[in-house]
Amino acid sequence: MPSRVFLKNGEEVKVNDHVYCSPSWSVRDGTPYSIARIMEFLPPEDVPKGPEADNYLYTRVRLAWYYRPGDVSDRSVADSRLLLAAIFSEVCDINQLRAKCHVVHRDKISDLAGWKKRPDRFYFNRLFDPYVKKEFEIIPSTDVRNLPDHIRETLISRYEYVVAEKEVIPDLTDAIRLCDTCQDWCPTPDTVQCDRCKRYFHMRCVQPPLMAKPSRGYGWTCAPCSKQHEEEVDSHDVRHATPAVVSKKSNAPAVRGRGRPRKDKSQAEREENMVVKHFKMWPFRYFGQHTVAEDTLDPDDLIFPRTATRHGPKFQANVPPAPELDINPPEPDERGGDNTIENLGIINTLTEAEIAEVEACKRDLTSDEKLRSSVDWLTEVIRRFSEAALAAKPLTSVNMKNPMRLEKWKKYETSYTDKEWTRDEIAAFEDAIMTHGAELRAVREEVATRSMPEVVRFFGLWKSGKVGEENRRLREKGPPVKVPHRQYTSPEHARDGQQVGLPDDESSIIEQPSKQPCCAACRTRESPTWWKAPKGLATNIMCDTCGTNWRKYADLVVRPLRDESITAGKTRLEKREGTPLAGPSAKRARTTASAQSTPPPVVVNVPQIRCLVCLKNGPIGKVLKCKICQFRVHAGSCGAVADPAALDQWTCDLCRNQETLEASLNPDCLLCPRASPEEKKTTTYPPPDSFLRACKPTEGQGWAHVLCSVFTSELTFTDASRLRHVEGISTITRHRWVTKCSICGKQEGSVIRCSDCNKEYHASCAWRQGHRFGFEIQPVKSSRRDTTIITTFKGEYGCGKSTISARQMKAERPLSKSTAKHTNRLLSDKLTLYYGKLDA
Structure with a gap:
């Protein structure tokens, strides 16, 4: 008997109810709740199959996810109640359910403004497919008219909505199109329309049949219309006026406005409880331009969105024919023969007596049990x-005294096993594995006495040994004790139901905030309940309103911090009671020359920090200093965002990664030559007294210098404002990787070209050499302004392009206009010229 399911707040949830779903606050790392529809409740995964599974309590639930527009794209949507549906489901722990909510299609809502004013109400009108990365329109299945009756009835009886491309919606919602010749339905791909009489025809029904549709910009007319047009032209009797263009009336749903809020509460309740048809647990299916209408009748037809296939000559490789050779090559040896393969063993061809003789001789070769395994x-x-068997020699002639062997395809003898690893080498190997993980090239640099093949082979043996130790431990102590699954004790127990889900306050409410709490969003200091705030805000708590809006609606409007006085430690002067604070002074103003002269400049005793990029001083906040490695840089030069209340606690990306482990622990830049092991061991790498310490993680969890990322044209940033996640390394041309650097002479990493000559070098080598780095404002044609990021900087208007000059950098000598107009270094306020282009 199925059990009833209740949340911690007492609400009962059933199949097709919409709920908030989220793990605990520490696991989800401060992200808001996800919204999903319950498809089915599931028992534990290892319970008996069949009817007996109904006797166990539910521990899992299958959810159909919804996306927020901000989750799938970088565009900001002001409507926090708008969602994107998806044909994507996942099985989750039932205790991740939080609370109920309501999600309705836009066409089912009569008063959208009133709907969004109510709590826990959402709506959707589009679908996002996470596999093809594309959005589709969703319309009610009853609006689809351009279909045969039996297909349309099947579609309406099964599904509530239909998913299709935006350009296909007018054709689907139009009146049914029948061929004027055979009176059968005309599907869009095989249909042609006459430009004069506006009737539809099958391409095969036209005489002669059409092999292809008219090209873009051309029309087609049927035979009667063509004949009539020719007769009118030949008669020259009547000169017809140009007919007025009448817009074709479409049956597509009209665009709704906001309207005036309705006061009928019963109507809103009926809308949120409206029954929605589901077929195999889904309320919609794809019916777009890549769908065969007749396949809809098959109940097992796939309902997911589809795209154009990549079959045909356009997506195939054109291999040129092999050149004809006049020389007759010698006949190759037969494949699989003794001359083409290396025989590692012929045990499968030996008899049982010969195998027993082999085992006896193998025991006589050594008495070391470890060596035998x-x-x-x-x-x-x-x-x-x-x-020995192939050469007809006795097996007793085999011995293992010689550790070398000569393979058939080698000219010199090699050892059949690696030299035994010493204790120091094993310790260095395990330390490197703890630091670099399975990045064996970095491990090989730590174990300098071993070659790369030896490190790879030892890694396999070492990993197998760890697995063996774990298996021995399991055999000795046995498997972990398994908690038995709970069953229903009686039918009454099943009817009473089970309580699942996590309450909203689970690990999220701060019971005892600080003495002077302040909301990270609205800056209020009074709230009945304080919630934990996501990372990156001014404080770590939020008030009840902001915390609820963030968790449920992902709505976070942060109020900026007020400018506070920097003179800390001074007490505020208090005036007597009754004296206005802004009142006129009782003293008479002095009118002497000394009083009317220019006052001296105000000296602000703010500590100054020297930036390693522009070599200029700045106050803390504009210039940040890492508390671990003492790296100093302008915040804008490396996309840093620091907490104004804890500027002295800022850490650079490399030092922060030592704790978070978000990327690799190997800080080598993927665009630069690898650093030598001596350089890594002698100093802090990368050195904190250079701008090359500023690195950003890449899409493969590697690292790249900010300098190299900005001045390599193929690279982009996922978040340009913070310079987060360098993307596009795989798009760099092969020429950049194989060209030798003209400064260091190494053929590693990716090089860039000088703007004044044909020399090519690494960006980091050019920085160490003292080359000029800047951005040039180039004019943009009017035809390309829609596709180009336009920047205005110091009176210049155009597109910012990064340039590097081999001439030395001098602060008193700016670059020429042909090279870079306004910068001679990567100053923090000028890097933003190129960030907009990287974000495009």
């Missing part, structure tokens, strides 16, 4: 026994 030793023993 070595994979390398066993492989070599079988190979030598196989060679």
Whole structure:
């Protein structure tokens, strides 16, 4: 008997109810709740199959997810109640359910403004497919008219909505189109319309049949219309006036306005409880331009959005024919013969008596039990026994005294096993694994006494040993104790239901805030309940209103901090009671020359920090200093966002990654040559006294210098304002990777070209050499202004382009106009010229 499911707040949830879903605050890392529809409740995964599964309590739930527009694109949507549907489901723990909500299609809402004023109400009108990364329109299935009756009835009886491309909606909602010749339905791909009589025809029904539709910009007329037009032209009797263009009336749903809020509460309740048809747990299916209408009748037809196939000559490689050779090559050896393969063992061809003789001789080769279980030793023993059997030699002639062997495809002898690793080498290897993980090239640099093949082979043996230790531990102590699944004790127990879900206050409410709490969003200091705030805000708490809006609606409007006086420690002067604070002074103003002269400049005792990029001083806040490595840089130069209340606690990206482990612990820039092991061991790498310490994570969890990322034209930033996640490394041309740097002479990393000559070098090498770095404002044609980021900077108007000059940087000598107009270094207030282009 199915059980009833209740949340912690007492609400009962059923199939097709919409709920908030989220793990605990520490697991989801401050992100808002997700919104989903319950598709089905599931028992534990390992319960018996069949009817017996109904006797167990529900522990899992299948959810159909909704997306917020901000989750799938960078565009900001002001409407926090708007969602994107998806044909995507996932099985989650039932305890992740939080509370109920209501999600309705836009066409089912009569008063949208009133709907959005009510709590926990959402709506959707589009669908996002996470696989094809494209949005589709959703319309009620009853609006689809251009279909045969049996297909339309099947579609309406099963699904509430239809998913299609925006350009297909007018054709679907138009009146049914029948061929004027055969009176059958005309599907859009095989239909042609006459430009004069506006009737539709199958391309095969036209005489002669049409092989293809008219090209873009051209029309087609049927035979009667063409004949009539020719007769009118030949007669020259009547000169017809140009007919007025009448817009075709469309049956598509009209665009609704906001309207005036309705006061009928019963209507709103009926809308949120409206019954929606579901077929196999989904209320909609794809019916767009890549759908065959007859396939809809099949109940097992896929309902997911589709795109154009990538079959045909356009997506195939054109391989040129092989050149004809006049020389007759020698006949190759037969594949699989003794001359083309290396025989590692012929045990499968030996008889049982010969196999027993092999086992007896193998025991006589060594008495070391550890050596007998070595994979390398066993492989070599079988190979030598196989060679002896093929050469008709006795098996007793085989010995393992010689550790070298000559393979068929090599000219010199090699050892069949690696030299045994010393204790120091194993310790260095394990330390490197703890630091770099499975990045074996970095591990090989830590273990300098071993080659790369030896490190790869030892990694496999070491990992197998760890797995073996875990298996031995399980055999000794046994598997972990499994908690038995709870069953219904009686039918009454099943009818009473079970309580699931996490309450809203679970690990999110701060019971004892600080003495002077302040909301991170609205700056209020009074609230009945204080919630934890997401990372990156001024404080770590939010008031009840802001905390609820963030968790449920992902709505966070942060009020900026007020400018406070920097003279800390001084007490505020208090006036006597009754004296106005802004009242006139009782003293008479002095009119002497000394009083009317220019006052001296105010000296502000603010500590100054020297930036490593522009070599200029600045106050803390504009110039940040890492509390761990003492790296100093303008905040805008590396996209840093620091907490105004804790500027002295700011850490750079590399130091922060040591704690968060969001990216690799190997800080080598992917666009630069690899640093030597001596350089990494002797100093802090990258050095904190250079701008090359400023690095950003890449899409593959690697690292790249901010300098290299900005001045490599193929690279982009996911978040340009913070310079987060460098993307596009795979799009860099091969020429940049194989060209030798003209400064360091290494053929590693990606090079860039000088703007004054043909030399190519690494951006980091040019920075160490003292080259000029800047941005040039280039004019943009009027035809390209819609596709180009336009920047206005110091009176110049155009597109910012990064340039590097081989001439040395001098603060008193600016660049020429042909190279870079306004910068001679990567100053923090000028980097933003290029960030807009990177974000495009």
